[in-house]
Amino acid sequence: MSFLKKFSRTEFFREFSSEEQYQYFYLKEKKYLHHVDTLYYSVFLQGDSKEDYPLGIDSMFKDLNTAKELLKNFNDELWIDANKEILLKRKRFKIYDYCIAKNNYFDIFFCSSLPNNNTPRIVIQLRSIGLWNLGDSELVLESYHYLSQFLSKYGLKVLKTQENRIDFCYHTNAVQNPQRFYNDSVLSNNCRTNLSIFQKVGRKNGKSLDYDYLSFGRRTSNNIFFRSYNKVREVIEENYKEFFIKLWFDEGLITYYDFFVYSFAYKFSSYHKIYEGMMEFYLQYGKDISFKNKLLNLKSRKFTVEDVKTLVLSYMPLPTAVINIEFQTMRKFYFKCLELDFLPVSTECDFPLLRIFQILDCRKVFLDYLTSTTISFVKSIDKDGQPVYMDFWKRLRNLKLDKMVNYDFKxxxxxxxxxxxxxxxxxxxxxxxxxxxxxxxxxxxxxxxxxxxxxxxxxxxxxxxxxxxxxxxxxxxxxxxxxxxxxxxxxxxxxxx
Structure with a gap:
């Protein structure tokens, strides 16, 4: 049985029975969830080049253009398959001027005019919701399968695929005080990295500075970008990945108390609503009549965020923090890896997908490098000159990745x-x-x-x-x-x- 100390040391926690404590406040302490959060890959076609291309290319773009003209009468999207699963969309991506998509799962972009022979004809973006729902391997296979079917109508075949961008992320409750993680002293003395540019973003609350975002590298880099931030705030305020709240609860990353509070705040798209969520939790489950009356009195009149925040924090702990630690890796990062061509593949796939699965199936190789050389948090150096990692970083590096879990969409x-x-x-x-x-x-x-x-x-x-x-x-x-x-x-x- 595991309870965070910030819960178990409070009178609020002790007013509940042991069964209720387990029901409301149990979680798996120092838990990590690993996943691929973003994935783009490119597709090259057989016999396709700037100077010469298969006859089916003209037919394909003629049909896509005809369908795109119909979009003028159908707003921004138009079904293009009998099962009403795949849409033609008005949006484009850089030089890729046509897009077909399965909403929340993948977007397939087509380039009608290649600028040079090194430019792929097609780029596929796998969406975050689909990646967490199906899993990265399954979604790569599904998107590739649909594309292959689409191309076959025009006599076109895939020559090869290659990675464009892959984001590896970790959601964790192991960092309950991000201020210590983002502290200047820790960054100066304990953070080792080959990325020199860094950025911190936070909020000024009175005389205190609360940081909730840290990054190293450049977002526009064609190599690596690292970031860590308050994932709960992002989910609540962006208001479109609500399934994470239920996922965290089911996986033991947060408690039922946290789940209740975050679900309440999500309905208002406001992170500050967590304090009202705490109030509503106590009014529904709390035992102290005196404190309930204080909450009811506050609720009966006009109150500010600070009013409810001050009152609930006088007795109740903040809900469990969930931090995202993420590595954005681009093609250039993998291009430098000479050993990649010799890595084994465990996923059954068509030959053109081999390179993608050499990366996904052997991600441990790349994650070991990213979490040691790219950036790491080191407590000390042992007698052999090897780094002794800080506890939260050691746990991240030791996370078992043998079996990648696909999560139900909730x-x-x-x-x-x-x-x-x-x-x-x-x-x-x-x-x-x-x-x-x-x-x-x-x-x-x-x-x-x-x-x-x-x-x-x-x-x-x-x-x-x-x-x-x-x-x-x-x-x-x-x-x-x-x-x-x-x-x-x-x-x-x-x-x-």
Whole structure:
């Protein structure tokens, strides 16, 4: 049984029974989750060059161009397959002027005019949600399989693939005080790196400076970029990777208390809402009537973030921090590795994918280099001149990578929490519209009735039996567009007919 000291040493923790303590505050201390968070790879076609290319190239781009013209009547996306899984999108990537995609899983970009023979015809970007859901190997295989099917319609075949960018990340609860990790003294005396440029980003709270982002190297580098930051803040404020909260809880990275608080804050897209989340947790599960009354008194009046923060922190600990430690690696990094061509592959794949899987299947080789030579946190040097790593870094380096876990997407949680957010936004919009229309004293029932009248003043037909049918083409278009964005995410949620 494992509880963080910042929980177990508090009166707040001791007011619960041993069973409740386990239910609300248990986690796996100093836990790490490793994954590939971003992956781009390039695709070269057989017989393809700037001067000469297969006949199928012209046919392919003729069809893509025709479909792109249709986008003018279909907003930004258009289904291009019978199963409504793959979309043609209006977006482009640098010189790659056509894009087909499976939302949340992969984007495939095509270049209609090669500037030189070293430029690949196709670049594929694997999306973060798909990588965590299916796993990096499975998503590489799925994206490649779809591309191969698409190309086969034009008699085109893949010659080879090569890596463009691979981001290796670690989510961990081993660093509960990032201020010590990002401290100038630690960076000066304990951080060893061959990346000279660094950056810290934080917030000024009164007289204190709170850092929650550290990077080494340049973001635009064509080699390596290192960064570490508060992953919880990113998930809550960017408000689009809610599945991480449930994943962290299921994997023991955070407690139920943390899960409750972070889920509450996510609904408001505000990290500062964690303090209100702490308040709501205590009102639901707490035992001290006196402290509950203080919270209820605060909640009954207008309060600021500082008001609720001061009160809850006087008795309750902050939820568990989750830090992301990430290495962004570019093609040039692997290009210098002369041994790469001799690395073994354990994943069954087509020959053109061999190089990609030499990297993914043998990532330990590259991670050992990244976490020792590129950057490391060293406590001391032993008698043999070898580094003795700081505890959190030693644990990161010793993490077993023999079996890469693919995580369930946590669809039920994602749907439920986003559904709650949508309902809240609908209520806000309905109340705002009612006030614009001068309805100051109406309730939700009256406002919903008014909304139906507003939407359908001119959009209805009368059936032969006298009933009324409302018609709203704009709504149909909007729903179709949203379905394109959500279909892959919600594909298992549609009821069977």
């Amino acid at each position: 669809r039920d949680y994602s749907r439920n929490i986003n559904r709650d957010i949508l309902i809240s936004r609908i209520k806000n919009s309905l109340a705002t519209l009612s006030l614009y229309d001068g309805n100051w004293d109406t309730d939700i029932n009256q406002d919903m009735s008014s909304l139906i009248c507003v939407l359908n003043d001119n959009d209805y037909v009368q059936n032969d039996d006298g009933t009324i049918k409302y018609v709203d083409d704009d709504y149909t278009v909007k729903k179709e567009k949203i379905m394109k964005a959500l279909k892959s995410t919600l594909r298992n949620s549609r009821p069977s007919k």
